[in-house]
Amino acid sequence: MSSAQVVDALRLMLLSRAVDDRLIKLQRMGRVGVYGPVHGQEAAVIGSAMALDPNRDWIVPASREHPAMLRHGLPLKNMFATYMGNFDAAAVPEGVRLLPRQQAIGAQLPHATGLAWALKLRRTGGVVAVYFGEGASSEGDFHEASNLAGVMRVPLVMLLINNHYAISTPLHKQTAAVNLAARAEGYGFPGFVVDGNDLMAVYSTTVDAVNRALAGEGPTLIECRTYRMGFHNTSDNPKEYRDSAEVDEAEQRDPIERVRRFATREGIWSAGQEAAALDEIRSEIETAQRQVEALPKPGAAAIFEHVYETLPPRLQQQRSEAMDDARPR
Amino acid sequence: MSSAQVVDALRLMLLSRAVDDRLIKLQRMGRVGVYGPVHGQEAAVIGSAMALDPNRDWIVPASREHPAMLRHGLPLKNMFATYMGNFDAAAVPEGVRLLPRQQAIGAQLPHATGLAWALKLRRTGGVVAVYFGEGASSEGDFHEASNLAGVMRVPLVMLLINNHYAISTPLHKQTAAVNLAARAEGYGFPGFVVDGNDLMAVYSTTVDAVNRALAGEGPTLIECRTYRMGFHNTSDNPKEYRDSAEVDEAEQRDPIERVRRFATREGIWSAGQEAAALDEIRSEIETAQRQVEALPKPGAAAIFEHVYETLPPRLQQQRSEAMDDARPR
């Protein structure tokens, strides 16, 4: 990683943390439904995303990878719209090589295999990076998608973000495997375990995987070992299932602090720069939030849009009923 | 394997081959629907089954393991009834520790995990042996069942009968993995590859797995490498997708011939014994077939039996309609 990249990464990490804080605050105020923070996983998510070229590669996210999505071209405004209930404004813009977040655990994995397969068939170049959790690795979708990816030798980078929890379920209840990267051998491609709190390690391992994929050597599974420092989401309270000692210990390995120390030592980052960065971030977030707040709330007709390219008669009738119902009496 | 066991195994292998021939003949005569022969896989199926105790262990079959089912206590008559369309007479008798054959590929695997889990919870002793093909190993069910079995450390022996084909799909299109046993590591238990045409090797590997399970050490995956010498089933013609050279080569490794040679060398088997055995087998098959032919064909009411323990009103009405329809006019 070049100094410039380290600084970019650190800035993204700070943005990610700030976005977490803001959306949690908005959720507490009843202006956001449910939000699952990235807190603790920034190095794994950002280190891998930095290895991708937004003008060439695709990202297929799960639902806890906002900084990767933002870095890849999703406007912050669209991300806020996702959580502030404006689904039209949340859409991934044309030209951004990113699929929508996936709330059915593991379901995005076969999509990623198929998309990578299409890149290969159409010889467009580029790779697909798919994110998923260690919980997702227990679903049949993980297995079927991985095996197919191996057979078709598609340009796929599988980023398993092992944050040690699936809601309340700890890793040892999720699998008896010593590590999940070992599964790759059963699909005929390499797997690696990397310290997911080490930005550079994640970055370089992902770069290697991207290069393998670009060279036509097929998929790679990367298990990023990290820790979910916050709650699963805003309706969750981890105190009900894990003791704070574990969390305190994890605090010592906070991935942001680690990069901050490194960058400071390298003389490419200072308290002053950080203060300035945080100011910028705060105003970016303010702007994004205000832009979304300024948007008109989608009306009843919106739920009939994008069901099909053209609305069948029965749905046309339902739409007019719904618009009629929505009219204030 | 003791000499007696070798002789028993050889006899079972001959029975299996003879049953194949008879049911194929009956299918050609239109008296059997579809039949998938064991042809070529006898050592894998019988070697593993011989390692089980019918009074202690359970077998969860796929659909190409008749000799294992027979050895475990399924009467030959019931097996013939399965294929000759008499489903009531096909049922697994009380007391026989065997589940019905499974026609949804891979679906039996989570059942086996659950059954083994029950044995563990109820401390009844015994293990569950589940059969499945290399094609089934691509299904999500395989993955989910294996991972759960690992986490719960259940007494399960997973017998992967790799006969190199799933209908027309060869192994290399099924997976890029060098071997499928390697998948076990990803679930936290051991996996072994064994020559599935070597009766003793399959037997001793299975014995070890059974002992591990009985000792509370959890599941084992055994990949038996064998070859489907016949067609997938009576509606299939392998000439459409594999060349005869491959089959000829496999003929050289016929698992029955191998045991016959060994037993003869050991002086525990002779042409005379074989002739006698074949006579016995022929008459056993005759009897089974005749017994099934002598059975009354189940009537319309039978499809309403065993839907629920007690038939709800709507189904009672449908049953009387159906019995009425069935009355000859």
Next chain:
Amino acid sequence: MSIAASGQAEQSILEAIRGALFDEMARDERVMVLGMDVGQLGGVFRVTRGLMEKFGPERVVDTPLAEGAIVGASLGLAIGGMVPVAEVQFLGFTHQAFHQIGPQLARYRFRSRGRFHAQVTIRAPFGGGVRTPEFHPDAIEAQFSQEPGIKIVCPAFPDDAKGLLLEAIRDPDPVLYLEPQRLYRSVRGQVPPGDHTVPFGTSRTVREGKDVLLVAWSAAVHLCLAAAEELSKGGIEASVLDLRTLVPLDVAGLIAAVEKTSKVVVVHEAPLTGGFGAEIVATIQEEAFGSLDAPIRRVASRDTPYPPGSMEDHFLPTVRRIVAAARTTVEF
């Protein structure tokens, strides 16, 4: 609403379910609870809270994240002599286990010709109105009605929640037990103490009225009760019939109720097309054609994917829509 009003010893639906699980696990040691996060956490809704402490980690099990394995293993556990009560975290995620429910769990007695049966209960919360994320509110109960062999149970009140759950766990056949997440804590009522069971295939008239019959199940029953109050102000008296179980269906009870009013509206949270309301309509017109003097109207969700929570009021059936449909029917 009458039932929520009635006196002391009140419980929420959630408490009634939890209580039934405690009672049955204490009564029958073969009963076990398994699913994602059901143990240590007590489930994402805390329905199973306290069970692990009481009955231990062998009988209350946090499973890996794999619905197919939860259901498939439950079948194997049942064959092995246990009585599993499996929780699928949200009904929408039974799609991940669909191949293990209809084709396996529901058919195993039939396939084995009675040698084996699947005494398995699958509990799953569902339904809208609480702004949950995608998939979490999906009401897909109708899909299971095309899988003979499994029963579909959907309580709307605390007493039924207990009575139907005990019945489900004891039923030798598999039961899909649907929990109305929006009512978990909001609907309270008296719950009979002790061994209270409710037989399947018995509907319940939760409001009497001579002018029109509103037929529903689960959360929609409460929409109908609210609509009935509204209609009453306008001089229309509605009966509300809570089907309580879809399979088996109480055809006799349904027809008897229809004959009293001759006008019917069916209400459900699932999308209109192919919803179980269609089966109710088809059954009524087949069995009571003569006594119908207006077309049966259906008030259901729209035939679109479930929208984000912030949009769900445009998607779901509403009191206003039920009232309007009932008026049209009465005035037909």
Next chain:
Amino acid sequence: MSIAASGQAEQSILEAIRGALFDEMARDERVMVLGMDVGQLGGVFRVTRGLMEKFGPERVVDTPLAEGAIVGASLGLAIGGMVPVAEVQFLGFTHQAFHQIGPQLARYRFRSRGRFHAQVTIRAPFGGGVRTPEFHPDAIEAQFSQEPGIKIVCPAFPDDAKGLLLEAIRDPDPVLYLEPQRLYRSVRGQVPPGDHTVPFGTSRTVREGKDVLLVAWSAAVHLCLAAAEELSKGGIEASVLDLRTLVPLDVAGLIAAVEKTSKVVVVHEAPLTGGFGAEIVATIQEEAFGSLDAPIRRVASRDTPYPPGSMEDHFLPTVRRIVAAARTTVEF
């Protein structure tokens, strides 16, 4: 039967499907075929025979044994610019992919707010009458009607098999294309050459008759035609309406046909309870209540698991049952 009788250039349904695949793959190089055994073997019914030789192994792909991956990867392939025609070996095995069809394929356009869409066709044979093993005949089309976003297409004749398949492959939205395995080779008819498409949501009257309307789709259409011949001998003239697509449903065409006879019987191969026949009945009585002068009867399979082939005649709808239901309806 008229269509099978009509002159030269006849094709079977199977040939019509294969021909449409050849034509469309030649016309549009984005079109690819994937599924189990579809390449080298040409599919278990040989529907895709010859495609791999013609278009090569990149566009005609034998996949591993994993329905979820076949469907899920097809969605990804479509997003990547391909036009996948996926074969699921038998409709019963779409249960293994259920979580990828309704919640993913069908909802992706909606979820992405139109940024992405899934131009994917899923082909699957289904239906009884040919003594296939368990799961292979399951008629579960109604379950998909509760998944807004996907279309359900079910041809019963060679010309529609071609016209609807071309329409399906070109449709920017996902289509479930159901192939009546019992008719694959038995029903032959003329197939318009060239670029023949049939718009979705248009039903087809395949027999005219004034006394009663028989409504069906897929193989059941031919049962209805046979029943109509039978009824005609007894002086009852039946119309037969082939719906051709269930989603979108041709409500206008259906109601127009109902109004001509005022008596209706709906026939399908799926079990009665929750079958799509219920939706047809509910729709008719909602839209044409006034013109009905008898209850609409449904003739369907029994509410049991699909029995072994040797028993299926007791399970499936039969000509005799359709004739009886039609008589009762006419004499009502």
